[in-house]
Amino acid sequence: MLYQAYQLQDDMVAPLRMMARGWMDWLSANFPVREQALGRHWLAALEMVSRFEISHARPPFEIRRVRTGNADAAVSEEVSFSLPFGDLLHFRKDIEMPQPKVLVIAPLSGHFSTLLRGTVETLLRDHDVYITDWKNARDVPMSAGSFGVEDYIAYIIRFLEEIGPGAHILAVCQPCVQGLAAVAVMSEDNNPATPRSMTLMAGPIDPRESPTEVNEFAVSKSLAWFEQSVISPVPYRYGGGGRRVYPGFLQLTAFMAMNMDRHKTAHQKLYDHLAAGEVEAAEKIKTFYDEYFAVLDLTEEFYIETIDRIFHRAELATGEFHYRGRKVDPGKIRRTALLTVEGGRDDICALGQTAAAHDLCSSLRPHLKRHHLQANVGHYGVFNGRRWDNEIYPVVRNHILMME
Known part of the structure; x- marks a missing residue:
């Protein structure tokens, strides 16, 4: 009800x-x-x-022009590949010079991918940018099936294969876990589309490190409590009528x-x-x-699995994370350079939670690992605003450039 x-x-x-x-x-x-x-x-x-x-429709990105090099370039949005629960959106620029391809992995946590508008706009200065454009679960018909944490990983892999070899990924917040898992799976499989670098920004790789109020709330309640208290069926007036969601x-x-x-x-x-x-x-x-105030609903299975596997059991950090029946081992990552970014005042994903990825990626040589701590910024400031533009982005840009 x-x-x-x-x-x-x-x-x-x-x-x-x-x-x-x-x-x-x-x-x-x-x-x-x-x-x-x-x-x-x-x-x-x-x-x-x-x-x-409250709006339940994705606002437009409205990125029409960006400064790239010494000139302005026109930008147009293009759906490169579409799946039931999300699209691969490409920001095509009117330039001749090829630039590093970057897949921005947007969080699926109640807001649309346009929450990363500022992140994308900054990246477009020097990169060929794609983003995971997640759809509102209340609009996805029941015939499309379910969508859980492992489906999210499958979407990342499929999107990277669509982009082609030589891409880079930048994951923001919650999907740092799925991004790292996808790279581990692709590395073990010697997938030609394995990204050259991964940037993980303010994500709960190990939420047991310096737990925040958000982390503590997630682990203080049972899965049964979440299922009974915050999951609800979509009204039948919508395309996904009857689908159980976290609104x-x-x-x-x-x-x-x-x-x-x-x-x-x-x-x-x-x-x-x-x-x-x-x-x-x-x-x-x-x-x-x-x-x-533009929000999207999450499928029940994705939300409950996220609470269970990422926060309750911290499966990736403990080595117990499985994808399609096989154990995910970040130690298999040998060629994808790692950059982790944390904010000194992040009250959602605290210090150490993202940096934990370095210990998990045990086979990466030291020169392929880097951690950046940005003092005096909260969670949102890690990927948006003045500090992102002027201090964090140059580190990300150089990390990507290093692997080109």
Whole structure:
């Protein structure tokens, strides 16, 4: 009944949002309300009401041009390969010079791959970029079957094979585990598409290291509790009607609860900017929350297996991780260079959890391993923002270049 209750609430609020938008349009068309302080306050209040919603559709990346070398290059999005639960999305640039191919492995944790827009935009300066563009499970028909942790790994391998030999991977957050497992499997199989390098950023390779509040919550509850408390069937009005999922709106609620005061402050600032007619400042906040409030649902099997295999049992770190019936051994990785990146103030994936990959990749020679600790950044700052652009990205770029 969880999803049904949420849907009922959203359906009840929808007319109020529509009414607020209608009043905004009518007032703007018939009165010079933006020229008066009281009018701007009215419009600001109406806009805040109109924005009281969660989106379940992927926002556009809207990366149209990037600076590459000494010139700007046009960028277009192209689905290179499509599977039921995700697409391989290619950001094609209008340039002649070949650049290193990089697959960005996006997390499947309640938000769309566009959460990594800033990561992709920066990488596009010097690389030919692809990304795993995961689909909302509530829109995937039951006939497509299930999608679990091992299916995620299979998708990574299939996407790398589609890109071809010589690519690199950059995994952000949760899929660092699946990314490392995929490289281990491909290395053992001598797969021609095995990536030349892997960059693992703020991911729970060993969540037992310096456990955070997120880690402790995951292990404090039984799998039965998660199944009974947070899993719900999708309403039949959607393409995936009947599929049991972990709803994205629950993950959003959990994320917001961790920093509720910050979100309250941000929305107060948004109202103040709107009331003051400060359009540019307001637009920055709206753009962030348009992305933040766009959520996707996870399949039950992926969510429960992630809790069980990655957090409860830490299978990769303990050497017990299996893929399609075979043990995954990162010690089989011999030629794929490893870079791990951690943030000094990361309250989701703490220090040591990602760096644990170095001990697991025991066959890699020292010159093929590097760890970068970025002081004074939290989880999001590891892959987005000023520190990512100016301090972390140069390390990633050089790591990739080293293996070209």
